[in-house]
Ligand SMILES: Nc1ncnc2c1ncn2[C@@H]1O[C@H](COP(=O)(O)OP(=O)(O)O)[C@@H](O)[C@H]1O
């Protein structure tokens with residue numbers, strides 16, 4: 472029997488699981504680590520924390536599954552996208568990694584756009600506009616703000632690719648995650664020498680780029696010993712967490728769309744050819760499926776908004792564990808009617824990406840009155856997050872991309888109220904999968920494909936992934952949300968200037 476490991480280096484923690492060749496999960500483990508915010512809008516993590524979490528969870532999973540080391544044939548890696556691991560020539564980490572939701576690079580985004588010859592020229596080279604979360608502006612930030620460290624810079628790796636380096640001793644990336652650096656020619660699926668030249672960046676700073684199912688190396692002797700595996704164990708390219716999650720949801724063909732309510736919110740659609748939103752609100756990235764692409768809208772503080780609300784604001788619920796806190800809060804939200812009594816919430820707590828690429832945008836409750844209670848406020852937070860996903864869905868629909876089926880995933884979608892709310896806000900039934908294991912499952916499948924257990928990723932998904940349940944939209948709630956959504960959409964335009972003025976005062 473062959474087994475495959477999937478490792479997802481997430482923002483809140485690393486999740487690892489082991490599947491057999493039929494795709495059945497044998498064991499899983501997770502380990503959390505801190506996120507550092509040295510200033511408002513800055514987010515950083517220590518790559519060493521990711522490595523320790525990887526070692527701990529792999530060892531736990533191997534111990535629990537009781538499989539023979541030689542039977543673990545391949546590993547797939549997934550991780551939070553866009554993060555920058557800066558290494559010197561001896562592979563020493565130069566500073567904490569800047570993360571996907573870090574907003575410090577506004578000036579560097581302008582610099583990139585200008586050096587590229589304007590926004591249109593940039594999109595032609597790398598399929599996307601410059602956004603603060605992406606990796607290229609982080610490299611320029613290091614050059615502009617920490618020049619001594621930049622002088623020692625030898626390699627820039629994405630979070631999961633740093634884990635790959637530690638597992639195999641190899642520098643490598645793959646097309647889906649590399650798309651989010653803003654340095655990949657997304658159409659040609661290789662680094663854009665043209666943009667690197669215009670940015671005056673040495674191409675050697677970047678690792679070779681593979682397709683997601685390609686084998687990029689095998690475990691080093693020391694690591695194989697440390698993890699209780701063998702040096703024959705392969706490590707495949709893997710995928711950024713969005714593409715990996717999509718593979719884990721079976722979103723590997725046209726017409727199927729997935730949403731994820733994690734810390735971030737993602738609306739992801741498969742595409743057989745590169746397709747663009749001319750306004751650059753959706754990202755156009757390579758899919759983890761060979762020769763395919765995807766578009767996605769990303770909300771920076773999606774489930775993260777409910778997490779903030781429940782953990783930081785609902786102090787009355789302190790003292791009970793996280794799961795119970797969410798359950799208690801959402802039970803109260805369930806008592807409130809759809810539309811939260813005319814209360815709207817904007818989930819832009821840390822700025823936003825889709826549809827408003829605005830690092831200065833902030834959260835807001837609008838429409839408060841003295842009859843509103845805690846349940847309505849909690850419900851408004853969940854509805855605001857769901858409206859933000861609908862913003863992406865509307866852009867996808869406006870591009871004539873077929874939307875036949877919506878599959879929901881992520882921690883938030885495990886909650887029945889949030890599943891129903893998504894169906895009602897989208898005005899379309901949503902599906903949940905029999906086994907929803909997210910990005911770690913997706914890359915474990917990629918590892919199985921890389922090892923030859925399946926002919927293709929499409930075949931692997933067909934054999935292992937099935938829909939368990941569908942939640943239809945309720946007409947009355949959909950009507951309420953259809954009436955509120957245009958008001959929600961107008962609020963950002965009304966407040967945009969004030970968000971900018973507030974930012975100046977900080
Ligand atoms: N029981 C629950 N009810 C509602 N939302 C939940 C529940 N449990 C988790 N969540 C939401 O899921 C989010 C975490 O989802 P997850 O997919 O684990 O995120 P990530 O991988 O980004 O850390 C939390 O921020 C929270 O909003």
Ligand SMILES: O=C(CO)[C@@H](O)[C@H](O)COP(=O)(O)O
Pocket residue numbers: 481482483550551552553571572604651712713733734735736737769
């Ligand atoms: O920035 C993006 C995708 O473009 C995020 O999706 C990150 O990849 C992190 O995701 P989570 O840790 O919230 O799942």
